[in-house]
Amino acid sequence: SCFLVDGELAQVEQKIKSYRSNDEVISFIRGVMDKHKLMKFIKLRGDPKSNARAIDCRKRGNEYFHPRIRQYIKAVELYNESIALAADNSEALAMAYANRSAICFEQKEYADCLENIRLARENPYPANLLPKLEQREEACKVLMNKADYEKPKTDQPLEPKLSYKSNPRIPHIAECLELVQDEKFGRYLITNRDLKAGDVVALEKPFSKVLDNKLRYMNCNYCLKDNFLILKPCKGCTIAMFCSDECQQKAMEEYHRFECPILQDIHRLVEHVLFPALRLTIKTLTTFNFDLEALRLLMESDGKNTPNALDMDWTSIDLKETYEIVYNLESHRDKRSPNHLGQYAINAIIMSEILLQRTKIRDNCKNSNALRNITELLIMHHAMILPVNSFELSFEDYEDKACKREVLMEGIYPILSMINHSCAPNSQPMNGSDDNLALYVLRPIKKRSPITIKYCVKFAITPLQERREYLSENYYFECQCEACANDYPLLENLNVVLQKDMKHESMRYCKSNKHDPKSPVDMLKMCLHMINKFDPYSLR
DSSP states (O other): TTOOSSSSSSHHHHHHHHHHSHHHHHHHHHHHHTTOOOGOOOOOOOOOEEEEEHHHHHHHHHHHHHHTTOHHHHHHHHHHHHHSSSTTTTTTHHHEEEEEEHHHHTTTTTTHHHHHHHHHHHOOOOOGGGGHHHHHHHHHHHHHHHHEEEEEHHHOOOOOOOSOOOOTEEEETTEEEEEEEEETEEEEEESSOOBBBBBBBEEESSEEEEGGGGGTTOOOOOTTOOOTTOOOOOOOSSSSSESSSHHHHHHHHIIIIHHHHTTTHHHHHHGGGHHHHHHHHHHHHHHTTOOHHHHHHHHHHHTTTTTTTTSOOOOOHHHHHHHHHHHSSOOOOGOOOOHHHHHHHHHHHHHHHHHHHHHGGGGGGGOHHHHHHHHHHHHEEEEEHHHHHHHEEEEEEEEEEEEEEEEEEEETTTTGGEEESSSOOOOEEESSSSTEEEEEESSSSOOOOOEOOOSOOOOTTTTHHHHHHHHHHHHOSSOOOOOHHHOOOOGGGGOOOOHHHHHHHHHHHHTTTSSSSHHHHHHHHHHHHHHHHHHHTOOO
């Protein structure tokens, strides 16, 4: 909309359309922005600590902690926000830690309770309230020393493991996966052996990841674990919290030392979906130790020398080589509209300018103009590759007897990003441990067949035309998968037809469990057994 000045929109779009490189687009857009002095409209507020806001959050947390309410999760989230907002070495910070210790005590998390009491004491906790804190501390120690004391058990997630021998050069994928390439589908993964439903064929960690902003006061900014009873704040901003000094140190080394002063403004000024592009850019610069020439050479190579990711030795690969694979993931740059390219350039310029002006990132380079140019190019490129290559990890949130799926994080997984789409996918990426992404086989896959996943849409619930429009607008291809080619009916229109043997199997299982609580694991095993037994290689 900023181009709707002096009737320039048509000329701007025409100019962008004529450019073949992001460098040209950014240079042109910067000229337009400078001409109209558009950067002066960007008002930065910073992210100061506020004891007044911290106190308000703590009081709201107290309302949820009240014995008649007892909504401890909401209470601890507000206490954590209070901790993040409070100034360092303040009474507001001490009070928030003390209140969080009360929740720990109620939940019988006595070790965490003692840690919060220690943190409260490290700050100027009111002397008149100390007896109450000391009483809670003594009660913790007494309870922990009881002979029958058992540490509260936490749910241990099932740790997925590869179902087949791992690739000796790529330990996080099964040896059966191969990367192939053709003109029709580009690069994609296939299997060199038959696979069955339930198989795990990949366990990959992300090159870069971003915690969903809604969880900033519940999960560690670095490891993403929901250690909400022990989170400690970043001293420089009100957004990032960490569950350990180790996590905070790693975050500072990789990205947070540069994000910290600008996080609040970036979240306020830039679309939420573009923030991961900034995170990936900062991590790229720190990974290359601000070697701008090396980054320039990588950009100019235009993917010509990119090795096959599955031919590389991932047991000795460094982060620079990993990033080379990330950089050369599909961006669909040539298929994007001039308007989209212009918007990417605007956001790249704004984020780059804020990064260079409000952080100490320029101290790492002698040539600030070169740093600005590289940063703009990286942000714009990352903003194009992430929406079509990144994965979201999610979890089931249970509240008021209802269950809904919530996003945990977004990450870029170099190898799994090469899996092609199908509206009738044969595989499904799912949460592994921590930020691992596990690839599960959904139904039997025949040797030499592609591995496929769904890009948000699937045939069972979305009509054919709607699927094709979505994929064309967001992923720039017309889907020709089996569900589209054969126009599979929606789930609601399917006739329920059970083979005789399948019906017998399902009835036998249900009868045997008629009076027993259904075990989700047992039910899953039964489902996998039936999928693998009946009609193994076709949905038709």
